[in-house]
Amino acid sequence: MPSDPFKFKQAKEISRKDILLSVAREPDTGRLFVGSSDSSVHVVDLAAEKAEPVALEGHSGYVTGVAIAGTFVVSGAYDGKLIWRDRKTLKAERTHKAHDKWIRAVEASPDGKLIASVADDMVCRVWEVASGKMKYELRGHELMTPSHFHSMLYACAFSTDGAFLATGDKVGHIVVWDLASGKPIKTVESTGMYTWDPRARIHSIGGIRSLAFSPDNSVLAVGGMGKVGNIDHLEGKARLELFDWRAEKSTKFVEGDKCKGLITKLAFHPKGDWLVGAGGDSKGSLIFFDTVAGKTLREDTVPMHVHRFVTSESADRLYLVGHNKISIWELSA
């Protein structure tokens, strides 16, 4: 069914006591694998009459990354570990202490052969899914901010052809890596996503929280929050910036009129006509952006701050996870 951002309605909501920080969706079964603040990955079978999540233990920190890769579902957490589980048996087949600090995101390459993990050690590690061997250790982000505080490496994304990987950090530095060589090939800066307050509060907020390549890989979309006056709150405007990354050039940025806070996840429609970002402040928000016309299509609120989402293959459904909820939305007529 064709997806339409203007046919946007909630299909299902599942309340939870925990905070849901990451999600992956199994295409063949439709099961969701949801990373939680309770240190577990919860398997949610939406096809079942009553969706009773099954908890998969093994981490000892917030589970901030889950990815479907080949026959595995791989999770990463603030404990610095990556766990490979067999999708059928759900048994842990492999565990790596992958990072010294919090893992912020785990992404799978489109062919499911590689996994990338980014963490606050400011390193992106690329892993061969089948063997579990580390293929690359990508170092292109400063450990400290210019103000002498620890930086954070929040986001990564594979290009749709699997040739490139983008990583983005707290101060707005983005590196695009060539996965044939493991070398950085382009860098862009999205400094509007980072607010350092040197006068009133003397700390910072923001950062690159989401990245996505367009289907033709010509555009790199970057999500976060615009400049903030009072950094005690997520009161900045949701911010989306588009780059012609090959030219290392910003081509467009938009900030939400209604949507405040972070854009924590971005996804393009398979045709590339529009993209959607989700996140929020104390409330949840969605922003749809027309990439052809270069303007915001619509902004909406959703019932909870969204930490991550996935789309169905045709992008006619959004599976949002966040503060105490799983929320499923339809975009079809």
Added chain:
Amino acid sequence: MNEKKQFCGSADHGVTRRAFLSRVGVGTALLGTSGAVHTFAEEGLTRALKASGKRVILLWLAGGASQLETWDPKPGRPTGGPFAEIPTSVPGVHICELMPEMAKRMKDIAVIRSLNSRNADHGGGAVLMMRGRADEPTVKYPDLGAILSKELGRADSKVPEYISLYTAAEGRDFSRVSSGFLGARFNPMKLSESMTPPNMKRLDSISDADHHSRAELQELMNRQFIAGRELPSTKSHANAYARVHGLMSSEQLFDISHESESVKQMYGPTLFGQQAMMARRMVEAGVPFVRVARAWWDSHGQNFETHQEMVPELDRVMAALMDDLKQRGMQNDVVVVAMGEFGRTPTINSSLGRDHFGSAWSVAMFGGNLKRGVVHGKTDKDGKEVAEGQVGAGEIFATILEAAGIRHDKEYHVGARPIPLVNPGIKPIKEVLA
């Protein structure tokens, strides 16, 4: 006297005599020249300080740091947040993983985990923690710094007795320092715009020789005037001038460039680190009370990101202070306290933030007459309530006084009315006092 006349006849000073003395009294703006009195660089000053009394450095965690991300972690609980706990040098005591340096030094620290201050408002909480109690309609109580400067300051002191460094803009108005009924004499020197008092430097248009001549002339006239006039006001006048001369000669006190590279490295490159290093210089020079405000911890959104940024800095700065004081043999003379106006809620809000919370939070302190390696009180498994050893702001106040060698049950008098330093019935926390 003509108010418009310059006190020394120099238009460069640009201030009247009355205004000058008024400012001396409140200890704020200073006139700048270099003076002849060099109190700071005296040999053996530290030794003399040790004989004379205690000093206090208050690390004011303005905006309210989270007890869960510092001294009272609850890992694995729904309220616990994402940080792990780590063991410390005191068996059985664990603190947040963001404080590895404090964990190593826990054997020298006293932590109170059971503070119920009953106030989760920035302004009200700050006044309460700084004064140990709320004001009465007719009595404005002095804050910790004012009492300590009165009790520990020396009559012949050539340095300020109460300094408050609060250079961040946020929350400065909430946490007003006040000498209350003790009067302007015990108000702090506030450093809010920079780490150096304004107008400290001698004006280029006045030579050093001129300045010395003027100071000598002023002193001569003063002596002659005082002779045969043993009045409090004349003494006060002379003392005020003496203090200002001391302050004017304290330029080095505010110049941290004299510190060795190894000491600078200990404190780190941030403003908070530099100000803590300056606080050490001040107590070493005889300043009884220095408050260093580190703002702003008010993490309603992104609490964990904020604490991940700020707690390692606090950890480093506290460790540096402890080591630095120890290396100078001052660990028993200086009390260091880390607290703010309240803690933060165990409940994590939808912005991954924590809100204001005064019901069950923590204060840490070391040095002076405090026990080493002790934890007083505990909270429940989720950190929502005090489970054992509940104390209030008054008990914390009384404990700091005793740690600095001041009896908490001492009384002042406002007119004929006796006013104790803490409210009747308030006791120090004996479990943390040596």
